[in-house]
Amino acid sequence: MNKQIGFIGGGQMAEALIKGMLAAKLYSADDIYLIEPNTIRRELMESKYGLQCIESHEKFWSECDIVLIAVKPQVMSKVLAAAQPFVTDDKIIITIAAGLPISFYETQLGSNGFKIIRVMPNTPALVLEGTSAICCNNNVTDKELQIAENIFNAVGISVLLDETYLDAATGLSGSGPAYVFSFIEALIDAGIKVGLTRYSAETMAVQTVLGAARLMEKEKKHPAVLRSMVTSPGGTSIAAHHFLEKKGFNGIIMDAVEIAVNKSIELGKQS
Ligand SMILES: NC(=O)c1ccc[n+]([C@@H]2O[C@H](COP(=O)([O-])OP(=O)(O)OC[C@H]3O[C@@H](n4cnc5c(N)ncnc54)[C@H](OP(=O)(O)O)[C@@H]3O)[C@@H](O)[C@H]2O)c1
Incomplete structure (x- = not known):
């Protein structure tokens, strides 16, 4: 059974989720409400998706059984202060704000009796190819957690984790697209350096x-096995692989992820 859902914040991530939920027919536009102060975004979400925009927090919280908060972490305190008088412990609160632990919401809302689900999605959700790490507090039932999983599965895949692993997920999949874009950019630059046009280099790098x-997804084999399929004796790929090994390519990526994880931990402590 799908319940009525409300979004606080109608930016990029909210739009991706709404698009996915509508495409997967999890909700109809009539069952989706939105609070969004930005007039341009509000009008776009109304005209493009037929959502119902509401200004009053009181009406919003009375209409919605599930509330998905999709604002930047910097404005979260303001949003929770506006919501606090109307939140009841039967509401399911889902938040996608980076870095803010569940305890932050409990403190701001003044009780640990609320149902809070914390999710770390990533930007490929914009093209329904996202990876979302999901955790929740003890007040959320398995059935309620399934509702959140369904929403994030509509824009990609989701993984259930204990909250202690959310910083690890942030460093791997949350920030992951940034590393992949850097890799693609380097491949494109390399292609141009060896004489390809930008168009050809971009097309080939992205598709590669x-x-x-x-x-890898289809074959379900270890990456080293798949790599061995392209590294023929005395060939080009093994020569390049040798160079990457000498330069510590894997170590650099592992260090980068660890740095991002530590940064996420540090930011969480500041909240
Ligand atoms: N984008 C990502 O890669 C990504 C990945 C993982 C998690 N996240 C998290 O997802 C959340 C949303 O990110 P986003 O990229 O979608 O941000 P966004 O595009 O800036 O969307 C946030 C929206 O919330 C609106 N807003 C500001 N104050 C508000 C308030 N008091 N009440 C209701 N709405 C308000 C903003 O309006 P104004 O523009 O007028 O301020 C904006 O339209 C963030 O917490 C972020 O950490 C994002």
Whole structure:
């Protein structure tokens, strides 16, 4: 059974989720409410998706059984202060704000009796290819957690984790697209350096990354096994692989993820 859902914040991530939920027919536009102060975004979400925009927090919280908060972490305190008089412990609160732990919401709302689900999605959700890490507090039932999983599965895949692993997820999949974009950019620059046009280099780099990821997904083999399929004796790929090994390519990526994880922990402590 789907309940009525409300979004606080109608920006990029909210739009991706709404698009996915509508495409998967999890909700109809009539069952989706939105609070969004930005007039341009509000009008766009109304005209493009037929959502119902509400200004009053009181009406919003009385209409919605599930509330998904999709604002920047910097404005979260303000949003929770406006919501606090109307939140009841039967509401399911889902938040996608980076870095803010569940305890932050409990403190701001003045009780640990609320149902809070914290999610770390990533930007490929914009094209329904996202990866979302989901955790919740003890007040959320398995059935309620399933509702959140359904929403994030509509824009990609989701993984259930204990909250202690959310910083790890932030460093791996939350920030992950940034590392992949850097890798693609480097491949494109390399292609141009060896004489390809930008168009050809971009087309080939993007499809190479997409294709390699799809191959691994389909074959379900260890990446070293798949790599061995392209590294023929005395060939080009093993020569390049040797160079990457000497430069510590894997170590650099592992360090980068660890740095992002530590940064996420540090930001969480500041909240
Ligand atoms: N984008 C990502 O890669 C990504 C990945 C993982 C998690 N997240 C998290 O997702 C959340 C949303 O990110 P986003 O990229 O979608 O941000 P966004 O595009 O800036 O959307 C946030 C929206 O919330 C609106 N807003 C500001 N104050 C508000 C308030 N008091 N009440 C209701 N709405 C308010 C903003 O309006 P104004 O523009 O007028 O301020 C904006 O339209 C963030 O917490 C972020 O940490 C994002």
